[in-house]
Amino acid sequence: MSSAADFRQSVDGDRRAVLFSGDLTLASIRDLPDRLDKVDGERLTIDLSQVSRMDTVGAWLVHRLARQREAQIVGTNEHFATLLEQVAHADQPVKVRPDRTPPLYRVLNQVGGATAAAGRTMLGLLGFFGALLVSLKDVITHPRRFRINAVTQQFELVGIHSLGIIGLMSFLVGIVIAQQGAVQLRQFGAEVFTVNLVGRSAVKELGILMTAIMVAGRSGSAFAAQIGSMRLAEEVDAMRTIGVSPMEALVIPRVLATVLLMPLLGFYASVIAIVGGGLFSWIDLGIPPVTFVQRIREVVPITDLWQMLIKAPVFGLIIAMAGCFQGMQVEGDAEQVGLRTTAAVVQGIFLVIVLDAFFAVFFTSIGWL
Structure with missing residues (x-):
């Protein structure tokens, strides 16, 4: 049986941490995204040691929080680490247009390709x-x-x-x-x-x-x-x-x-x-x-x-x-x-x-x- 996703904040001196618990899955997050938007502080530590399950949606929430607050993620197992890595890789900016090639290089490339053909x-x-x-x-x-x-x-x-x-x-x-x-x-x-x-x-x-x-x-x-x-x-x-x-x-x-x-x-x-x-x-x-x-x-x-x-x-x-x-x-x-x-x-x-x-x-x- 799945448990609802939740988190709590802890303060240890100048260090702030966000400790997640429950299942970070699509069926269990409920209002978790809205509550995460109200988290205060920068350079947080995100602890996933008490999370039992996590899917792509949960990994995206964690990744977004870590990107916005420059947070460090700890307490991950091998599955969570792989999922977070894939989400981070997919979040890279996509180039709509390729880099502009200088006209001389483009002409030389076309001439070379035509000559080789x-x-x-x-x-x-x-x-x-x-x-x-x-x-x-x-x-x-x-x-x-x-x-x-x-x-x-x-x-x-x-x-x-x-x-x-x-x-x-x-x-x-x-x-x-x-x-x-x-x-x-x-x-x-x-x-x-x-x-x-x-x-x-x-x-x-x-x-x-x-x-x-x-x-x-x-x-x-x-x-x-x-x-x-x-x-x-x-x-x-x-x-x-x-x-x-x-x-x-x-x-x-x-x-x-x-x-x-x-x-x-x-x-x-x-x-x-x-x-x-x-x-x-x-x-x-x-x-x-x-x-x-x-x-x-x-x-x-x-x-x-x-x-x-x-x-x-x-x-x-x-x-x-x-x-x-x-x-x-x-x-x-x-x-x-x-x-x-x-x-x-x-x-x-x-x-x-x-x-x-x-x-x-x-x-x-x-x-x-």
């Missing part, structure tokens, strides 16, 4: 490329494992379905290049050199570069979303369980289709861009189509075409690898699919532009101006 991604992509080469070697040594139907399906998705949007984009880009070039060259009476600008920029750079960006945004994101959804549905794990290599069934067909189709798509985009520029030159500058084509043949060297055909498969490899790699990294929840899809597009476009810069320096160094 980029380094881990690049290492993972390099390892993924190694796994792709190993799987490709296994397919070459065992031709029956090559999935021709999967490659054909990817030809349709990556190539045929992309012709419309790539053609429209290239046609408009060709018109824009011709229009902007004509406006600037007209100041010097050199509108005829608009043909040079359209031909060389379309064949050498913009045709394949814009195609790579479009393929990264369309096919690279699709690769990441498809494989990521299969990861969430545990279809990739099921394939491994039945002895089917995900690299051979999912990655190689997509990579192979993109590598083979990028030169064709790049050449197609270059031709359509030249057609757009030629149409504008015919309407606005009065350059007949026959003259435009003849001028294109004179000013565009064959090395520009070779540059485009060399860069295209490399760009296709990078885009397909980025999409498949990010798809394979999906785990946890559906939100990861969106995040990895975005990462695949950004990573693919970034690597394409970086490689294009390296190719430009390399081709210039060997005399392919």
